[in-house]
Amino acid sequence: MEPKNMFKELKSDLPASIVVFFVAVPLCLGIALASGAPLFSGIIAGIVGGIIVGMASGSALGVSGPAAGLAVIVLTSIATLGSWPAFLLAVVIAGIIQLAMGFARAGFIAYFFPSSVIKGMLTGIGLLIVLKQIPHALGYDKDAEGDDSFFQADGENTFSALAKAFEWITPGALLIASISIALLILWDTVLTKKHKIFQLIQGPIVVVILGIVMNYLFQNGILNFTLANDQVVQLPVAENFSQFLTQFTFPDFTQLTNPEIYKIAIVMAIVASLETLLCVEATDKIDPFKRVTPTNRELKAQGLGNIISGLIGGLPITQVIVRSSANISFGGKTKMSAILHGIFLLISAITIAGLLNMIPLASLAAILIMVGYKLAKPELFKQMYKLGWEQFIPFVATVVAILLTDLLKGITIGLLFGIFYTLRHSYRNSHHLQTNTTTEDGQKTFHLELAEEVSFFNKASVLKVLDEIPADSKVIIDCTKSKSIAHDVVELIVNYRTNAKTKNIKVETINFIEPIKN
Structure with missing residues (x-):
């Protein structure tokens, strides 16, 4: 966008950016919490x-x-690398990979992943977020995240850890989480349909304000929690x-020789790029003006963002459908709304950090549990089942x-199942056979029509x-x-043509290219 045009739609972009800011604050904090990373x-x-x-x-x-x-991925990677600065180095390298x-021109990468696997990935992420946030909602924050894998090193598994x-x-945390979840459900299912004010004021920010108020009442003895x-x-x-600038963390460049850094960076680059490209596709579909986002430029932008975020102590970045859809819903017209929401986040971090420290983790857990539920709705399982x-x-x-x-590993296993069904489909659709009785003596004629692509798998x-002829x-x-x-x-057909004489089968080929003889 030309600089002179950046403020062209400010009357639409400014209100949208404020809404996106209110949506982003609890999600930024909540996702950091879910990642086991510093909230800042x-x-x-x-x-x-x-x-950026x-x-x-x-x-x-x-x-x-x-x-x-x-x-x-962040949660697992920090545990694997053993330090936050080492993980930040992986974020920087992931950004460089995305830039490359x-x-x-790898913007087409998303098209190689079946939609069933992508939906499975998002659903699995949603369920994991819910499982990892339940302890925060209960107020058990000592080892709330636990190990990322189902079977854990201490002999526990995800469900036994939840039972603990x-x-x-x-009780105070459970009360806040319970009221917050009830409020979010009420907001989504009832209130937003009643009046536009409930669409303008997003449920997550109301939950955050509620959490701050309840925490204040707890601290002053008004509520006995x-x-x-x-x-x-x-x-x-x-x-x-000046003091604000000292709060940023820098990568540990001494870890450049650690092979784990590069493994994690590659995984992050692939997943972040895939999630971004899928979000781009979804956002373009709901854009009222039906504009098409250049995917290769988007990968470069995301790569630049991750390089800078990693260099100053931030989480890895992707384009996010929750914030993008909120931007569209509340009238955003140009990229200025996204830029302004970032500026508002910067101002809030400098000026109201003390107020943000009044937010209970149970409030953020409630928001994330609802985010996880939306990613893994039971209706999605029904929809996928109906598709076969x-x-x-x-x-x-x-x-x-x-x-x-x-x-x-989950995506890889899903892809293997997807490839199996693709090969099975190919196996079943390699040819079409017709039987006709055309000769006077009743000799049967079989017409075997080969498909457009016949691979070795169809042999x-x-x-x-x-x-069977x-x-x-x-x-x-x-x-x-x-x-x-x-x-x-080709070899099979040539051999069959020779061997068919022993069964008195006459073989005729049409447009068959004979193999080159040595």
């Missing part, structure tokens, strides 16, 4: 995603920031701008594998149908529609 890192990622990515992106309405889809992908959390309930220091947000509070086994099995396999292993099905028949092998026939299948 979520705010940093929101600022960078709004200002907003300016570099070609998306008119997409809003970037820390994403729930990466929370599980953008210049390599129920033994350490803090208490919250410990580790059950509320703990952002560093700067007395001035070819969609349902890879979807369920991805969800279960993510829950029992980790995100990368077994073609051989099977040829073997009875003796004293005629078979026409028609390759007219075939653009590509694997050498294995």
Whole structure:
């Protein structure tokens, strides 16, 4: 966008940016919480995603920031690397990889992942977020996140660890979480349909304000409950701008020789790029002006954002559908709304960090539990089931594998199931056989028409149908529609033509390209 045009739609972009800011604050803090990262890192990622990515992106309405889809990877990676600065180095390298992908014009990458696996990935992430946030909602914050894997090093598993959390309930936290979840459900299902004011004021920000008020009542003895220091947000509070600048964390460049850094960076780059590209596609579909986002430029913008976010202590960034859809719903017209929301986040981090430290973690847990539920709605399982086994099995396999292993293994297992069904489909559609009785003596003629693409995987099905042709028949092998026939299948046809004479089968070929003889 030209600088002179950036303020062209300010009357629409400014109100939208305020709404997106109110949506972003609790999500930035909540996703940092779910990631096991310093809460300030979520705010940093929101600022960078709004200002830096907003300016570099070609998306008119997409809003970037820390994403729930990466929370599980971040949580695992910090534990694997053993330090936050080491993880920040992985974020920087992931950004460099994304930048390179953008210049390599890899914006088409999302098209290679079946929708069943993508939906399974998002559903698995949603369920993991819910499972990991239940302890915070209960007020058990000592080891609330636990190990990311289902089977844990201490002999526990995800569900036994949750059972332990129920033994350490803090009534004040449980009260806040329960009221917050009820309010969010009421807001989404009833209030937003009643009046536009409930669409303008988002449910998550009301939950945050409610949490602050209840915490204040707890502290002043008006309500007979208490919250410990580790059950509320703990952002560093700067007395001035100079002190604010000292709060940023820098990567540990001594870890450049650690191979784990690069493994994590590659996983983050792939998942962040995939999530961004899917969000871009979704955002473009709901853009009232039906603008098309240049995907390669988006990868470059995200790469730049992750490099900067990693360098100053922020979480990894993607384009986020929650914020993008809020931006569209409340009248955003240009990328200025995304940039302004980033500026508002920066101002709030400098000026009202003390107020943000009044937010109970139970409030953020309630918001995240609802985010997780929306990603893993029961209706989605019904929809996938109705689409048939070819969609349902890879979807369920991805969800279960993510829950029992980790995100990368889960996606890989889902892809393997998806590939299996693709090959099975190819196996069944390699040819079409017609039977005609055309001769006076009643000799049967079989017309075998090969598909457009016949791979080595189709060899077994073609051989099977040829073997079933009875003796004293005629078979026409028609390759007219075939653009590509694997050498294995070509050899099979040549051999069959020779061996068919022993069964008195006459073989005729149409448009069959004979193999080159040595």
